[in-house]
Amino acid sequence: MTNFQATKAMFDLPEGLIYLDGNSLGPLPSAASAAMQDVMQNQWGEMLITGWNKAGWMDQPTRVGDRIARLIGAEPGHVVMGDTLSIKVYQALAAALDLAPEGRKVILSDSGNFPSDLYMADGLIKSLKQNHELRIVAPEDVAENITEDVAVLMLTEVDYRTGRLHDMKALTTLAHAKGVVTVWDLAHTAGATDVRLSECNADFAVGCTYKYLNGGPGAPAFIYVAPRHADTARPALSGWLGHDAPFAFDLDYRPGAGIERMRVGTPPVLALTALEKALDIWDLTTISDVRQKSQDLTALFISEVESRCPQLQLATPRDPAKRGSQVSFHFEQGYAAMQALISRGVIGDFRAPDIMRFGFTPLYIDETDVRAAVDILEDVMTNALWDRPEFKTRSKVT
Amino acid sequence: MTNFQATKAMFDLPEGLIYLDGNSLGPLPSAASAAMQDVMQNQWGEMLITGWNKAGWMDQPTRVGDRIARLIGAEPGHVVMGDTLSIKVYQALAAALDLAPEGRKVILSDSGNFPSDLYMADGLIKSLKQNHELRIVAPEDVAENITEDVAVLMLTEVDYRTGRLHDMKALTTLAHAKGVVTVWDLAHTAGATDVRLSECNADFAVGCTYKYLNGGPGAPAFIYVAPRHADTARPALSGWLGHDAPFAFDLDYRPGAGIERMRVGTPPVLALTALEKALDIWDLTTISDVRQKSQDLTALFISEVESRCPQLQLATPRDPAKRGSQVSFHFEQGYAAMQALISRGVIGDFRAPDIMRFGFTPLYIDETDVRAAVDILEDVMTNALWDRPEFKTRSKVT
Numbered sequence: 001m002t003n004f005q006a007t008k009a010m011f012d013l014p015e016g017l018i019y020l021d022g023n024s025l026g027p028l029p030s031a032a033s034a035a036m037q038d039v040m041q042n043q044w045g046e047m048l049i050t051g052w053n054k055a056g057w058m059d060q061p062t063r064v065g066d067r068i069a070r071l072i073g074a075e076p077g078h079v080v081m082g083d084t085l086s087i088k089v090y091q092a093l094a095a096a097l098d099l100a101p102e103g104r105k106v107i108l109s110d111s112g113n114f115p116s117d118l119y120m121a122d123g124l125i126k127s128l129k130q131n132h133e134l135r136i137v138a139p140e141d142v143a144e145n146i147t148e149d150v151a152v153l154m155l156t157e158v159d160y161r162t163g164r165l166h167d168m169k170a171l172t173t174l175a176h177a178k179g180v181v182t183v184w185d186l187a188h189t190a191g192a193t194d195v196r197l198s199e200c201n202a203d204f205a206v207g208c209t210y211k212y213l214n215g216g217p218g219a220p221a222f223i224y225v226a227p228r229h230a231d232t233a234r235p236a237l238s239g240w241l242g243h244d245a246p247f248a249f250d251l252d253y254r255p256g257a258g259i260e261r262m263r264v265g266t267p268p269v270l271a272l273t274a275l276e277k278a279l280d281i282w283d284l285t286t287i288s289d290v291r292q293k294s295q296d297l298t299a300l301f302i303s304e305v306e307s308r309c310p311q312l313q314l315a316t317p318r319d320p321a322k323r324g325s326q327v328s329f330h331f332e333q334g335y336a337a338m339q340a341l342i343s344r345g346v347i348g349d350f351r352a353p354d355i356m357r358f359g360f361t362p363l364y365i366d367e368t369d370v371r372a373a374v375d376i377l378e379d380v381m382t383n384a385l386w387d388r389p390e391f392k393t394r395s396k397v398t
Numbered sequence: 399m400t401n402f403q404a405t406k407a408m409f410d411l412p413e414g415l416i417y418l419d420g421n422s423l424g425p426l427p428s429a430a431s432a433a434m435q436d437v438m439q440n441q442w443g444e445m446l447i448t449g450w451n452k453a454g455w456m457d458q459p460t461r462v463g464d465r466i467a468r469l470i471g472a473e474p475g476h477v478v479m480g481d482t483l484s485i486k487v488y489q490a491l492a493a494a495l496d497l498a499p500e501g502r503k504v505i506l507s508d509s510g511n512f513p514s515d516l517y518m519a520d521g522l523i524k525s526l527k528q529n530h531e532l533r534i535v536a537p538e539d540v541a542e543n544i545t546e547d548v549a550v551l552m553l554t555e556v557d558y559r560t561g562r563l564h565d566m567k568a569l570t571t572l573a574h575a576k577g578v579v580t581v582w583d584l585a586h587t588a589g590a591t592d593v594r595l596s597e598c599n600a601d602f603a604v605g606c607t608y609k610y611l612n613g614g615p616g617a618p619a620f621i622y623v624a625p626r627h628a629d630t631a632r633p634a635l636s637g638w639l640g641h642d643a644p645f646a647f648d649l650d651y652r653p654g655a656g657i658e659r660m661r662v663g664t665p666p667v668l669a670l671t672a673l674e675k676a677l678d679i680w681d682l683t684t685i686s687d688v689r690q691k692s693q694d695l696t697a698l699f700i701s702e703v704e705s706r707c708p709q710l711q712l713a714t715p716r717d718p719a720k721r722g723s724q725v726s727f728h729f730e731q732g733y734a735a736m737q738a739l740i741s742r743g744v745i746g747d748f749r750a751p752d753i754m755r756f757g758f759t760p761l762y763i764d765e766t767d768v769r770a771a772v773d774i775l776e777d778v779m780t781n782a783l784w785d786r787p788e789f790k791t792r793s794k795v796t
Contacts, residue, residue: 012439012443014443014444014446017446021446021447024447025442025446025447025449025450027442027443027446028438028439028442028443032438033435033438033439033443036434036435036438036668037431037434037435040426040430040431040434040614040672041410041426041431044423044425044426044614044615045410045412045425045426045431046412048412048415048417048419048423048425048745049419049422049423049745049747050740050745051423051615052423052615057615057616082482083481083482083485083663084481084637084662084663084664085663085664086635086637086638086662086663087481087485087635087637087662087663090635094525111649114638115638115647115648115649116637116638116639116663118649118650119636119637119638119640119641119651120635120636122636122650122651123633123634123635123636123651124634126632126634126636127492127525127526127634128525128526128527129526129528130527210664216438216442216667216668217442217449217450217455217664217667217668218455218664218665218666218667218668218669218670219666220666221663234524235521236521236522236524236525237484237485237488237518237521238517238518238520238521238524239482239484239485239514239517239518240484240512240513240514240517241514242517243513243517248750249513249749249750250513251509251513251516251534252516252520253517253520253521264482264484264485265481265482265483265485265514265619266482266483266606266608266615266616267615268616268617268618268666268669269614269615269616270434270614270615270616270668270669270672271616271666271668271669272616274438274668342448347446347447347448349447352646352647
């Protein structure tokens with residue numbers, strides 16, 4: 001069993017803060033700053049252009065991708081880093097549409113998907129002008145809407161508001177039975193749940209690394225392409241580093257082998273360096289240990305809050321197998337209540353219209369934190385701190 | 399007149415090296431490391447999720463964009479940072495095609511364009527399946543090929559091999575006379591030449607920041623949209639941060655006002671922080687001073703090399719107004735000769751089949767450097783050092 005005190009010791013966490021927002025932005029790994037100094041001063045500063053070879057920058061996107069592959073049940077050599085999650089969604093979706101049965105025009109998604117995924121689909125559809133349709137159903141209606149007119153099923157495993165977790169294996173199986181290609185967004189599951197892409201037979205997957213993987217603000221995204229599609233998937237974003245021979249500088253594009261073709265432009269070396277250090281922490285644990293502990297922590301939080309804060313109504317599935325690594329509660333004054341909590345050192349966040357959201361990441365959150373957070377939450381609720389005017393002013397980002 | 403000793407002092411340049419490859423990757427600005435420590439430890443580490451507001455991360459893409467706007471003659475509020483140059487090419491090209499006269503199907507470019515731009519156009523065309531054509535002509539034939547069937551003229555101002563500079567004003571004027579929309583790639587001109595987007599009436603422009611802007615390996619790209627198109631250009635890559643109200647989390651996409659709509663995903667905060675420090679150096683100079691000095695340095699290099707190294711044949715236009723900030727020479731054994739030069743501390747690079755390429759960036763290269771580089775080059779050539787076997791082995795990236 002993992003020593004989670006050891007993993008916690010690998011983060012720089014501000015004194016006196018209980019950070020339950022790692023599902024939005026993970027905290028700073030202690031080793032990341034020194035690694036960044038090294039890449040800047042000893043690599044960029046000293047090696048300059050030769051760093052691309054000497055320091056291994058050019059291979060960084062697949063090297064880091066392989067480390068993430070381990071955490072999401074992907075085959076080695078089938079994950080590559082780069083760009084942002086929205087760009088990776090576009091890339092995966094465009095390739096998936098190409099692989100779908102001729103004539104199918106429907107992209108099926110759900111209203112629990114993160115809006116950016118829906119927006120990217122909308123942008124792609126409007127560019128293609130081929131009468132594609134983005135069909136958005138309620139999360140609980142996805143299964144019955146996987147019909148034979150669907151080209152691609154595009155889902156985010158965990159609903160960013162409620163924490164509800166889709167059954168990737170069941171939905172992928174259902175999709176394949178109808179000839180539907182799947183695109184899974186792992187934004188809230190990579191590093192949080194025991195994702196098993198290969199076992200589930202997923203076609204494409206994408207994810208970000210600034211949440212449960214602690215890569216830092218704006219850390220690069222990743223894309224997975226199943227081995228069976230890797231050499232046939234067409235890269236719509238056909239950049240030079242996805243070319244079969246980028247340094248031949250041919251005028252014609254020829255896709256690289258396998259996952260290499262999903263590379264686009266010059267890799268974000270500095271950001272990937274911070275991420276590499278964050279991934280070192282996973283050498284001390286396993287994703288199944290993390291998942292088990294996460295389920296324990298979320299269960300504890302739910303039971304404590306329900307018994308001590310009757311004003312809050314659970315928005316997250318009670319069955320631990322059906323939720324990600326966050327717990328959400330409905331509360332009409334949720335925005336102000338969250339501001340009050342934050343002022344007392346418990347950082348969660350708020351999602352409209354009334355969701356108070358708390359992320360639990362076993363790498364640095366333990367039972368003591370959970371109990372301390374509930375103590376403060378109980379105080380906020382019992383004394384109606386949310387009713388104070390200073391907590392009601394809204395800022396742009398929460 | 400600028401004090402270029404002061405700008406040079408703002409870089410960490412390795413002792414004893416003459417770095418003539420800033421047109422590929424600019425060197426480390428001295429202040430960048432400390433700024434990175436600050437953003438990591440005091441912002442990410444301490445503020446965590448609240449950094450998006452408190453540290454101004456959310457506005458960083460437009461704040462930094464405005465600083466670049468000054469260097470490329472763009473109107474303030476019309477440049478935004480993000481992604482890679484290849485992604486920005488795709489974004490600009492997709493929007494430009496939309497704005498082109500109905501029914502036109504040709505994207506005109508030239509064989510001097512950087513291949514990734516051509517690859518991205520190819521990927522877009524293959525996705526659209528609307529019978530677009532990528533027409534690639536020789537650089538000197540561009541003007542006569544701007545005909546009324548052309549939808550978009552997509553050019554990189556400076557040829558990455560020869561350093562030849564297109565006349566943006568003349569070609570844009572010609573393009574507009576035929577109803578053609580223009581996309582200019584400033585990869586080799588932003589920070590190097592006196593780009594005047596607004597004065598030239600350019601429609602779209604894109605560029606990278608790791609060359610003459612010294613943002614670091616894989617630094618983010620930028621996109622410019624002319625004010626007259628800013629509120630009508632359709633963002634094909636319609637990510638949530640380009641939405642009119644990203645934090646409303648609507649299911650439907652509604653493009654943001656002006657350049658905001660060209661934002662896609664979460665901004666690369668760490669990389670943008672390094673770039674911000676690199677841009678501080680420009681507070682000590684002006685782009686016109688830099689351009690003047692660059693023309694002097696390249697002229698000096700050309701005349702010295704031509705008089706002392708008769709084996710080398712100039713590939714760059716002799717007229718300073720017709721070249722960027724690099725000088726290239728043809729030499730059959732150019733690869734080995736460049737390796738020999740590098741081993742002697744003069745860093746340039748090689749581009750197939752026979753181009754030895756030297757970039758001159760007045761911010762940190764002066765006449766003494768130019769003369770010292772030519773001394774070493776003369777030695778390499780006179781003594782045929784390129785003929786030694788140790789210089790003939792090829793590596794993947796040069």
